[in-house]
Amino acid sequence: xxxxxxxxxxxxDPSTSASAAAGKSKMWDEDxxxxxxxxxxxxxxxxxxxxxxxxxxAQKLEQLEEVMFSAQEDGLSHLASxxxxxxxxxxxxxxxxxxxxxxxxxxxxxxxxxxxxxxxVAAAPPRPQPVGDPFLPRAESSSITTVDFGADQRMQSxxxxxxxxxxxxxxxxxxxxxxxxxxxxxxxxxxxxxKAVFGRAQAQAQAQTRTRLASTSSSSTSSSAVTAKRxxxxxxxxxxxxxxxxxxxxxLVDSQENGVRLVHALMACADAVQQDNLSIAEALVKQIxxxxxxxxxxxxxxxxxxxxxxxxxxxxxxxxxxxxxHSLTDALQMHFYETCPYLKFAHFTANQAILEAFEGKSRxxxxxxxMNQGLQWPALMQALxxxxxxxxxxxxxxxxxxxxxxxxxxQEVGWKLAQLxxxxxxxxxxxxxxxxxxxxxxxxxxxxxxxxxxxxxVNSVFELHKLLARPGAIEKVLGVVRQVRPAIVTVVxxxxxxxxxxxxxxxxESLHYYSTLFDSLEGCASTQDKAMSEVYLGKQICNVVACxxxxxxxxxxxxxxxxxxxxxxxxxxxHLGSNAFKQASMLLALFAGGDGYRxxxxxxxxxxxxxxxxxxxxxxWRLGGPSAGAAH
Amino acid sequence: xxxxxxxxxxxxxxxxxxNTYVLISNFKLAYNLLRRPDGTFNRELxxxxxxxxxxxxxxxxxxxxxxHVDRTTGLxxxxxxxAPENEARWGIIDLEKPLSTTEVVPVIIFFxxxxxxxxxxxxxxxxxxxxxxVNICKVAVVSVNYRRSPEYRYPCAYDDGxxxxxxxxxxxxxxxxxxxxxxxxxxxxxxxxxxxxxxxVQAADAGVEVLGNILLHALFGGQKRTESEMRLDGKYFxxxxxxxxxxxxxxxxxxxxxxxxxxxxxxxxxxLEGLKFPKSLVVVAGLDLLQDWQLAYAEGLAKYGHxxxxxHLKEATIGFYFxxxxxxxxxxxxxxNEFVHSNC
Numbered sequence: 013x014x015x016x017x018x019x020x021x022x023x024x025d026p027s028t029s030a031s032a033a034a035g036k037s038k039m040w041d042e043d044x045x046x047x048x049x050x051x052x053x054x055x056x057x058x059x060x061x062x063x064x065x066x067x068x069x070a071q072k073l074e075q076l077e078e079v080m081f082s083a084q085e086d087g088l089s090h091l092a093s094x095x096x097x098x099x100x101x102x103x104x105x106x107x108x109x110x111x112x113x114x115x116x117x118x119x120x121x122x123x124x125x126x127x128x129x130x131x132x133v134a135a136a137p138p139r140p141q142p143v144g145d146p147f148l149p150r151a152e153s154s155s156i157t158t159v160d161f162g163a164d165q166r167m168q169s170x171x172x173x174x175x176x177x178x179x180x181x182x183x184x185x186x187x188x189x190x191x192x193x194x195x196x197x198x199x200x201x202x203x204x205x206x207k208a209v210f211g212r213a214q215a216q217a218q219a220q221t222r223t224r225l226a227s228t229s230s231s232s233t234s235s236s237a238v239t240a241k242r243x244x245x246x247x248x249x250x251x252x253x254x255x256x257x258x259x260x261x262x263x264l265v266d267s268q269e270n271g272v273r274l275v276h277a278l279m280a281c282a283d284a285v286q287q288d289n290l291s292i293a294e295a296l297v298k299q300i301x302x303x304x305x306x307x308x309x310x311x312x313x314x315x316x317x318x319x320x321x322x323x324x325x326x327x328x329x330x331x332x333x334x335x336x337x338h339s340l341t342d343a344l345q346m347h348f349y350e351t352c353p354y355l356k357f358a359h360f361t362a363n364q365a366i367l368e369a370f371e372g373k374s375r376x377x378x379x380x381x382x383m384n385q386g387l388q389w390p391a392l393m394q395a396l397x398x399x400x401x402x403x404x405x406x407x408x409x410x411x412x413x414x415x416x417x418x419x420x421x422x423q424e425v426g427w428k429l430a431q432l433x434x435x436x437x438x439x440x441x442x443x444x445x446x447x448x449x450x451x452x453x454x455x456x457x458x459x460x461x462x463x464x465x466x467x468x469x470v471n472s473v474f475e476l477h478k479l480l481a482r483p484g485a486i487e488k489v490l491g492v493v494r495q496v497r498p499a500i501v502t503v504v505x506x507x508x509x510x511x512x513x514x515x516x517x518x519x520x521e522s523l524h525y526y527s528t529l530f531d532s533l534e535g536c537a538s539t540q541d542k543a544m545s546e547v548y549l550g551k552q553i554c555n556v557v558a559c560x561x562x563x564x565x566x567x568x569x570x571x572x573x574x575x576x577x578x579x580x581x582x583x584x585x586x587h588l589g590s591n592a593f594k595q596a597s598m599l600l601a602l603f604a605g606g607d608g609y610r611x612x613x614x615x616x617x618x619x620x621x622x623x624x625x626x627x628x629x630x631x632x633w634r635l636g637g638p639s640a641g642a643a644h
Numbered sequence: 645x646x647x648x649x650x651x652x653x654x655x656x657x658x659x660x661x662x663n664t665y666v667l668i669s670n671f672k673l674a675y676n677l678l679r680r681p682d683g684t685f686n687r688e689l690x691x692x693x694x695x696x697x698x699x700x701x702x703x704x705x706x707x708x709x710x711x712h713v714d715r716t717t718g719l720x721x722x723x724x725x726x727a728p729e730n731e732a733r734w735g736i737i738d739l740e741k742p743l744s745t746t747e748v749v750p751v752i753i754f755f756x757x758x759x760x761x762x763x764x765x766x767x768x769x770x771x772x773x774x775x776x777x778v779n780i781c782k783v784a785v786v787s788v789n790y791r792r793s794p795e796y797r798y799p800c801a802y803d804d805g806x807x808x809x810x811x812x813x814x815x816x817x818x819x820x821x822x823x824x825x826x827x828x829x830x831x832x833x834x835x836x837x838x839x840x841x842x843x844x845v846q847a848a849d850a851g852v853e854v855l856g857n858i859l860l861h862a863l864f865g866g867q868k869r870t871e872s873e874m875r876l877d878g879k880y881f882x883x884x885x886x887x888x889x890x891x892x893x894x895x896x897x898x899x900x901x902x903x904x905x906x907x908x909x910x911x912x913x914x915x916l917e918g919l920k921f922p923k924s925l926v927v928v929a930g931l932d933l934l935q936d937w938q939l940a941y942a943e944g945l946a947k948y949g950h951x952x953x954x955x956h957l958k959e960a961t962i963g964f965y966f967x968x969x970x971x972x973x974x975x976x977x978x979x980x981n982e983f984v985h986s987n988c
Contacts, residue, residue: 054667054967057667058696059666059670059695066663070665073669080676092678092686100692260702262710262737263710263712264710265715266715272740273740275737276738590688590692594689594692612691621698624711624766
């Protein structure tokens with residue numbers, strides 16, 4: 013049929029974006045690749061369906077249509093607003109989960125693979141939480157009261173057991189998903205009207221919600237674009253890590269000819285540095301300086317940071333690592349936290365996954381690899397406090413680097429959280445561990461308790477990539493995480509490959525990444541916050557470009573690469589669902605910084621980005637069982 | 645009821661490859677979930693379900709892409725170009741040279757479908773299609789991320805189309821040929837086809853040159869029910885009531901389907917007589933319930949003295965061009981190839 017047309021068309025399907033390393037050439041096959049693999053034509057369009065499953069998937073579609081038709085409006089609205097959806101790329105599982113809502117049957121023997129957290133235990137849609145928190149005093153103005161946060165007797169109060177709001181019992185759906193939509197929580201995002209028409213009514217309602225939420229939170233986050241599932245890494249040893257991908261999402265904002273010229277000059281300079289043509293590089297760096305001045309806004313700043321980093325490389329004046337002044341780093345991070353939604357999104361989405369995993373557990377333990385100022389935990393603690401049936405006892409283990417002035421930052425943070433815990437009546441226990449590197453940790457240090465007594469979450473926000481600077485470190489840490497036997501592992505990382513073996517590639521990738529990131533900051537109102545955030549990011553740029561070896565810790569890798577690493581270490585995906593997506597999107601919409609932020613769903617993970625470029629990705633994981641390899 | 649649905653299901657299944665059937669049925673199902681009877685739309689779930697891909701400045705199979713955002717309006721266009729021959733230039737976006745100084749490289753401004761409501765320029769089915777256009781038809785493509793209903797009704801999508809046209813026309817790096825100009829064609833499927841028409845009219849009124857329109861089973865309609873709508877209702881993935889919903893979401897509130905946006909040659913339509921309107925390639929899928937409207941559109945153009953090529957693919961369903969697994973896909977590409985290169 014189509015063979016007669018072949019003379020017009022190239023052998024390879026131009027739409028596929030398999031990495032250059034894989035370089036597959038697709039056959040024009042009516043049904044895709046046929047046989048046991050995924051249908052390649054659908055894969056390119058974002059749908060993972062095994063060719064051998066195609067007929068079955070078609071059947072499920074038909075069944076679902078029939079069932080939806082008979083169920084009429086109630087059924088449809090139920091599926092649309094009550095049901096939590098997971099990983100729409102996996103058509104078979106997605107359809108199956110919807111079918112099971114109508115036909116309560118046990119799940120198929122294969123299970124849901126890397127399916128939703130709620131299988132088979134009922135999980136309430138997580139309550140939306142305020143992501144910023146008025147309870148946590150700002151770092152500069154803390155007043156620490158002495159609290160014995162180890163003694164839990166005083167903490168416990170009768171309030172812990174009773175819900176503060178009159179809530180109907182959550183209804184258990186047939187598939188075990190708990191529908192809790194009748195909740196009348198202050199944080200109930202359903203109160204935001206569903207009217208799709210953005211008129212005055214919507215704006216008013218948003219303003220009302222803004223006011224209501226403002227009393228407890230002032231933050232919002234933005235979303236990120238989906239990285240195509242078709243970015244396949246070539247199969248590789250997990251110990252070595254995933255192969256770098258050949259992908260560069262570029263978003264030009266108001267394409268100015270000078271901006272592009274500046275980018276070219278920077279890339280040429282990096283090239284010269286790589287070739288060791290230092291005199292050319294030096295000349296280019298100076299030229300870049302002039303070009304940068306004529307630029308406005310984000311491009312000028314980004315160019316300046318990259319030029320400085322290149323200069324350091326050229327003149328061999330390498331930055332010190334780790335940074336000397338922690339209070340400066342803390343302050344910078346706090347400004348970054350306030351200025352733009354990335355950290356808030358990271359915390360919010362990770363907390364969603366943790367909450368779901370902690371459902372029904374009476375003792376929970378969070379091990380935080382990224383303790384810093386503990387900004388993530390007030391929101392989680394509040395959500396736990398508001399749980400129907402009362403909060404669990406909450407143990408937090410915070411891990412952080414040593415402070416050169418021997419101050420006990422970790423303990424200070426713990427004290428503040430203990431204070432909060434007392435006011436919201438959550439039994440709280442805290443332990444801080446100082447470690448130069450996460451790889452210095454052993455499971456024995458963490459004082460684990462039997463996993464039937466305590467559910468553990470391991471949380472890492474922008475920390476894992478640092479381990480890639482030393483051979484064996486990531487493997488060791490993932491091994492320790494396995495030993496902890498966590499109910500959930502939450503990982504947030506930059507969505508970029510800044511760890512390729514070739515300097516010029518790293519340079520170019522990071523140039524585009526940080527350009528987009530800086531662009532997103534431009535909408536920020538406060539110039540001081542913005543400036544501090546830029547310095548915060550500037551340090552990362554310097555590290556990516558000017559450092560090498562163990563000093564180069566900003567070794568960002570993409571979601572696809574982390575999937576390979578974590579999969580190889582025996583973890584299976586725990587998908588984030590449409591509830592988390594919706595809440596993150598809505599909080600983002602409240603964020604005053606700009607309309608460009610986007611939350612996107614990527615194979616069970618959520619990304620946040622600026623316009624179409626994903627910038628950070630949140631993923632959640634649990635321990636794979638004996639059939640871990642079979643999970644998607 | 646269930647019985648007749650079963651018949652319908654088997655009919656569409658027998659005319660398309662299985663993976664096409666799965667793809668389009670999946671859209672149908674998802675879209676059913678998203679439209680609410682009261683006319684509102686579950687935008688968050690739509691965003692969640694939509695499979696998107698970012699642009700990629702590094703060429704894959706001969707095509708690379710990048711996004712451009714106008715900061716003041718937020719309008720995003722995704723640009724697709726053929727990879728530079730020199731591999732050393734891969735990943736570097738060069739905005740300083742035209743596409744060619746010797747040959748004409750047509751630039752297709754593409755408006756994705758989705759009944760004005762679904763999809764974006766990043767949506768994988770459309771990103772893929774645009775890449776195929778570049779590779780197979782040897783063109784540049786600019787895909788417009790126009791504002792969608794019901795949040796943004798008529799005329800927002802048309803305004804965005806017009807803005808995109810002006811932007812494209814004014815890019816030196818989209819110029820080609822010995823006379824250094826931007827050779828523009830407008831193309832779109834479903835609602836995108838409708839946008840093509842209206843932007844072309846606006847362009848003609850303003851004296852902005854568009855060399856041709858390509859309408860892929862464009863969305864047109866009217867108050868009356870045509871024979872094809874009645875005959876094919878519910879048979880090949882599409883139902884008439886669903887079409888009505890999308891018009892209610894797009895047209896100004898209180899308007900009916902004879903509004904000229906929906907029915908450009910209807911009772912409230914406008915004569916295009918004497919207007920310097922581009923030639924049109926009107927592609928009609930024979931199993932699309934809207935074909936009578938599209939055929940009438942083609943006739944209308946001819947009646948006003950404008951050049952029309954009708955490509956009536958009698959056995960094609962909607963969305964036949966999403967997968968290159970059928971004859972119609974190849975036929976379409978051949979026709980587009982000829983259409984955009986015949987001027988040179």
